[in-house]
Amino acid sequence: MRDILKQIWRFLRIAASGPGKWVSLLLLVFVIGCQYAAIQVTVRSIQWYADFYNALQKLDVPVITGQIGVFFALAGASAALYLVGRYARKVLQIRWRRRLTDTLVDGWLANKAYWLLSPPLVERAIDNPDQRIAEDCNLFCEFILGRDEGLRSGVLDFVMKLVGLYTYATLLWQLSTFTLSFNAFGIDVEIPKYMFWLAPVYVAIAVGLTHALGRPLSGRLAEEQKREADFRSALIHVRENAPAIALLRGEAAERHLLSGGFEQVARIWYQVIRREFIFGLFQRPYFQTVLRIPIFIALPGFLAGKVTLGGLMQLANSFQQVVTDLSWFVFNYKFLADLVATTRRMQRFLDAAQSVPADPANVVRPAPAGDELRVGNLTLRAPDNRVLLKINDLTIRRGQTVWLSGASGLGKSTLFKTLAGLWPYASGKLELPAGRLCFLPQQVYLPLVSLGAAAIYPALPDSLPRPEIEDLLRKVGLGHRLGAEADTAGGLSVGEQQRLALARVLAAKPDWVFLDEATSALDLDSERKLMTLLRTEMPDATFILVAHREPQGLSNVVRIELPEASVDTVTPAAEGIVQGNLALRMG
Numbered sequence: 001m002r003d004i005l006k007q008i009w010r011f012l013r014i015a016a017s018g019p020g021k022w023v024s025l026l027l028l029v030f031v032i033g034c035q036y037a038a039i040q041v042t043v044r045s046i047q048w049y050a051d052f053y054n055a056l057q058k059l060d061v062p063v064i065t066g067q068i069g070v071f072f073a074l075a076g077a078s079a080a081l082y083l084v085g086r087y088a089r090k091v092l093q094i095r096w097r098r099r100l101t102d103t104l105v106d107g108w109l110a111n112k113a114y115w116l117l118s119p120p121l122v123e124r125a126i127d128n129p130d131q132r133i134a135e136d137c138n139l140f141c142e143f144i145l146g147r148d149e150g151l152r153s154g155v156l157d158f159v160m161k162l163v164g165l166y167t168y169a170t171l172l173w174q175l176s177t178f179t180l181s182f183n184a185f186g187i188d189v190e191i192p193k194y195m196f197w198l199a200p201v202y203v204a205i206a207v208g209l210t211h212a213l214g215r216p217l218s219g220r221l222a223e224e225q226k227r228e229a230d231f232r233s234a235l236i237h238v239r240e241n242a243p244a245i246a247l248l249r250g251e252a253a254e255r256h257l258l259s260g261g262f263e264q265v266a267r268i269w270y271q272v273i274r275r276e277f278i279f280g281l282f283q284r285p286y287f288q289t290v291l292r293i294p295i296f297i298a299l300p301g302f303l304a305g306k307v308t309l310g311g312l313m314q315l316a317n318s319f320q321q322v323v324t325d326l327s328w329f330v331f332n333y334k335f336l337a338d339l340v341a342t343t344r345r346m347q348r349f350l351d352a353a354q355s356v357p358a359d360p361a362n363v364v365r366p367a368p369a370g371d372e373l374r375v376g377n378l379t380l381r382a383p384d385n386r387v388l389l390k391i392n393d394l395t396i397r398r399g400q401t402v403w404l405s406g407a408s409g410l411g412k413s414t415l416f417k418t419l420a421g422l423w424p425y426a427s428g429k430l431e432l433p434a435g436r437l438c439f440l441p442q443q444v445y446l447p448l449v450s451l452g453a454a455a456i457y458p459a460l461p462d463s464l465p466r467p468e469i470e471d472l473l474r475k476v477g478l479g480h481r482l483g484a485e486a487d488t489a490g491g492l493s494v495g496e497q498q499r500l501a502l503a504r505v506l507a508a509k510p511d512w513v514f515l516d517e518a519t520s521a522l523d524l525d526s527e528r529k530l531m532t533l534l535r536t537e538m539p540d541a542t543f544i545l546v547a548h549r550e551p552q553g554l555s556n557v558v559r560i561e562l563p564e565a566s567v568d569t570v571t572p573a574a575e576g577i578v579q580g581n582l583a584l585r586m587g
Contacts (some may be wrong), residue, residue: 004340007347010157011140014103015096027092031145034085039164041078043171043315046317048074074280089156092429095143100137104346108133115422116356121383128229132349136203136342144338155339158332161325168321172196175315177306199299199319203326206282214279214333217272221334222341226269231261265376279333282492322453363418368434370396373419373542374514380418388414389562389570391428398511401543401554406562412546413442415562416514433542435511440504442517444497448488451481455487456507457531464507475533476503494521502530506537507525513538515545519552528553 016024049068055063108114117126139283146154176193190478238245238254245254301313328335363378375394381387388411396402404412417423419430420439447454452469453461455478464472468546469481476499481492492500498521505513513534519527531553534543545551550559 004305004343007343008144008339011100011343012144013097015144018099018102021093024092024095026281027088027095031085031089031156032067032090034081034088035157035160038078038085040165041074041081042164043167044323045074045078046171046314046321049317050308050310050314052310053313054308057309078386089145093145095139096141100134100140100346104133104137104350104353105123107350109352111356111358112422113353113356117352121424127226127527128233128348129223129349132227132345135345135491138237139338139342140346141340143335154335161328165322165367168318168325169196169199170316172199172318172322174527175311175318182254199322200326203323203330206327206330210279210330210333213282214337216276216281217275217334217337219341220268220272221337222273222344224265224272225341226343227261227265227268231258231265233249234258245366276334289328328365332479364429365421366431368432370431371433372396372431373433373544374429374431376429376431378418378426378430380414380423381425382427385425391415391562393416394560396542396544396548398435398542399540401551401557402545403551403557403559404544404562405545405559407564408548410562410564412562413516416441416516416546419514433512437512438505438508438510439514440501440516440518442520444494444501446492446500450487451489451500452476455503457504459507469507472503472506474504475501476530478503495526498522499530502534505534509538510541512542513544515543516549517547518545520547524552527551 016028016069032183048067052064052071055067110295114129115121117129122133138158142154143154173193173196176196182339204328234257236260245251276529297316299312302309335385373394373396375391378389378391379387380389383527389586404415406412414423418426447457449457452466455469455473456464470479473479473482477495478499481496489497489500498519501518519530522530531551534541535554543554
């Protein structure tokens, strides 16, 4: 319990911090003020019951008429406080959610955590980070500030109920003026102010039963949300890979996978509803009777002639308010179980993201300097500790064009990831050169932006004038896509995607360009024109290419044949001529 309270407090401090925290604090104070005013209206409403029903008992028409007017005034005040307070609470909720979302997104993106905590690299990856950011931040704010109408409410409402509880309990103490007398097993029993003492005893029994019946719900609800998110991710995966699935005619296989995913949802669903049914055997009858039982408990005083009809209604409503406030735990048990599950997920997510080091690999990385890229005693391993590639010594100078070749699966792409600081299973020494580095992966990334914005990604869309972007697209052979009805990067063929990626290189004009199979989907003539364009536009840049065929359109290419894992040495000569176990080809 202490740990979960610490976690909730941690995220509360995050939500209430940052830019605009004073505005959020004022909103919170305003919400609390509205709820406190609503308590006072409720207290006045309890008094109204006594005034109205006493007048009704006496058939006092003028007083009855006046009390009807008081009723509508109280109802109007209650409605106004509710609506204004609810509006302010919703504004505060989105502000808190924005702050939590920013914190989780920053943690996810910092130090490449979104990559280093993904399933290809770690066994226990963060599952469904989209759920943590998009849903859990929202749910946490709803649980704290309140989400549901009626008796189920948020933690803030609970705090205010504690405030109201003192007021209602004081009123109940003042109204409980008579003693309950009865005989039990031959013993005369007298309980003074029995209405006051009965309320906490009544609720304590209810809370004990609620916790005993509902405790297993928390774990099952957390598992249910995970299974739901996994199933949703599987559906998204089908949508994103629709062309490949359609070409392979993989509908039956995907149907099998989706059915399996849904069966996991259904299995945990049945576990949840069975536990909810058991829990509801007590909670639902309690919910339906708690607002009516107070009048039955107060009846002895009325039947004994110790209270009037109005006093009976006033006493019953006071008892009802005390019991209702004390029963917050009963009515909100499932709500609290969801809060615990959500907070724990957010805690695991943020802890994992913030634990990612800036350089996860065991690689010595001096500060970038000079005009050379140096690799020394570098060993690349797979996540299962299998050695992929060993390089004892490799130097590449600024302005060179280097072609890295070798068998598939050797680790060429992994070498690029290591140079970029993305591969955690590496050891050795890397000295990166000064200047701007640009890496193009095999799979071209298509962000959800316009074609023009995608052409200069990761630069911001307005960092280049539109005419320059259009000229860039024409240069790489995508001029026919300009003015298309759907101005997005979606729908591009693989070859067009590679043209788009090369446009990003032209837009960025880096000093060092790392191309991983960047032209594999292009014909030789197109490749020759594009690579010639790159060298013409960036005559002083260094190009390092991974490819299974000789690059076209580039001169003075130094070919480095990377060795198998069993070969331990990669040793280039001083002027870029590769010796030892490496093949050399100039052209």
